[in-house]
Amino acid sequence: MQYNEAFFDQGIDRTGTNAVKWEAPEVMAEGVLPLWIADMDFRCAEPIRQALVQRAQHACYGYTFVGDEDARALTGFWQRRHHLHFQPQDALMLPTVVAGLRACVATMTQPGDGVIIQSPVYGPFFSAIVDSGRIVMDAPLRHDETGYYTMDYQAIERHLISGARLMILCNPHNPVGRAWSQEELRALVLLLKRYRARLVSDEIHADFVFAPKRFIPILSLPETSADTVFLAAASKTFNIAGLKQSAAICRDEETLRMLARFLHRGGAESGNIFALVATQAAYNACDDWLDGLLHYLKGNQALLSQILSEKLPKAVVSPMEATYLAWVDLRAYGLDHDQIEARLKKHKVAFTSGRFFGQVTGDGFMRVNYGCPRAQLQEGISRLASAMNEG
Numbered sequence: 241m242q243y244n245e246a247f248f249d250q251g252i253d254r255t256g257t258n259a260v261k262w263e264a265p266e267v268m269a270e271g272v273l274p275l276w277i278a279d280m281d282f283r284c285a286e287p288i289r290q291a292l293v294q295r296a297q298h299a300c301y302g303y304t305f306v307g308d309e310d311a312r313a314l315t316g317f318w319q320r321r322h323h324l325h326f327q328p329q330d331a332l333m334l335p336t337v338v339a340g341l342r343a344c345v346a347t348m349t350q351p352g353d354g355v356i357i358q359s360p361v362y363g364p365f366f367s368a369i370v371d372s373g374r375i376v377m378d379a380p381l382r383h384d385e386t387g388y389y390t391m392d393y394q395a396i397e398r399h400l401i402s403g404a405r406l407m408i409l410c411n412p413h414n415p416v417g418r419a420w421s422q423e424e425l426r427a428l429v430l431l432l433k434r435y436r437a438r439l440v441s442d443e444i445h446a447d448f449v450f451a452p453k454r455f456i457p458i459l460s461l462p463e464t465s466a467d468t469v470f471l472a473a474a475s476k477t478f479n480i481a482g483l484k485q486s487a488a489i490c491r492d493e494e495t496l497r498m499l500a501r502f503l504h505r506g507g508a509e510s511g512n513i514f515a516l517v518a519t520q521a522a523y524n525a526c527d528d529w530l531d532g533l534l535h536y537l538k539g540n541q542a543l544l545s546q547i548l549s550e551k552l553p554k555a556v557v558s559p560m561e562a563t564y565l566a567w568v569d570l571r572a573y574g575l576d577h578d579q580i581e582a583r584l585k586k587h588k589v590a591f592t593s594g595r596f597f598g599q600v601t602g603d604g605f606m607r608v609n610y611g612c613p614r615a616q617l618q619e620g621i622s623r624l625a626s627a628m629n630e631g
């Protein structure tokens with residue numbers, strides 16, 4: 241199979257599959273074009289499909305354990321793609337990254353503790369903290385007029401002085417598309433260490449970093465504490481999020497034991513036959529699909545920038561270093577957030593509301609998912625332009 245432009249251009253019809261992006265009844269009305277929730281409208285790599293079909297043909301689907309080969313596929317992929325070495329026993333298999341985040345908050349902090357995040361950031365970071373009775377300590381990212389975001393170390397330090405015990409990092413960052421540099425991460429790690437605060441790094445978007453930028457795994461820094469956890473998944477990378485499989489990786493045995501105990505108590509253990517089979521195939525045999533995808537997404541970035549500069553010149557798109565999600569600042573159009581939402585609804589296009597990532601820091605912003613065929617992206621951005629230019 242050739243994973244070229246023609247392959248990605250054809251996309252895939254998801255009608256009738258209960259795809260949240262296309263069919264969620266509370267979000268999607270008739271004829272709305274979805275460029276919102278973070279999955280992609282592409283066929284997955286052929287080895288994944290074949291592995292699933294082959295396993296499905298064996299007509300017994302009883303309890304299954306996570307095998308050595310599952311952990312080896314994970315370690316092999318990270319070694320090959322990111323030059324990061326860890327041992328199979330450093331990994332704990334989880335159903336989802338969000339389950340991992342919640343387990344980290346519960347086991348690394350006490351009720352009432354402060355947990356630092358950097359808004360605008362993936363919405364469930366907030367709920368993972370609030371739902372478990374911890375306190376959100378937001379150190380909002382700073383940005384310049386080009387939409388380039390950086391960390392606010394002073395704000396982080398203020399929270400550390402106030403007693404924050406944990407930080408959840410999004411590396412690379414959803415939604416602002418930053419691939420954090422080695423220097424930025426090192427400064428962060430050293431700061432947290434100074435105050436003995438712990439770190440969880442959500443690296444689900446690790447595989448979407450575009451040259452010349454490079455993805456820097458948090459565990460690759462020699463300064464990183466041994467009890468740092470990073471969360472990894474093949475789900476975004478290979479577009480298999482519906483299967484629900486991820487992993488927490490930590491070089492500290494006790495931390496992993498605590499996470500495993502928490503997940504066991506909540507009945508949220510890994511072991512879905514199809515998730516494991518597909519994830520193994522993804523990690524072992526789909527690099528060509530991923531490379532083709534990254535090339536295609538780079539083209540989508542160019543298309544997105546071009547249409548916006550022609551049709552919506554006052555919109556500011558943050559530099560797209562990472563993820564397949566563009567962070568678009570629409571504030572220069574002088575509409576309030578609800579008005580923008582209403583216009584998008586009328587023009588039948590759906591993005592993720594900036595407010596999902598921060599009530600204040602996301603106000604006036606939309607996140608555009610450009611992981612789709614170019615024709616779809618072109619139509620979606622044209623609808624955005626019509627909505628904003630109306631009247």
Ligand SMILES: Cc1ncc(COP(=O)(O)O)c(C=O)c1O
Pocket residue numbers: 278335336337338339362410414442444445473475481485486
């Ligand atoms: C930063 C980040 N973490 C976690 C997730 C969700 O992962 P999961 O479905 O494994 O919980 C997403 C999905 O968009 C995400 O962007």
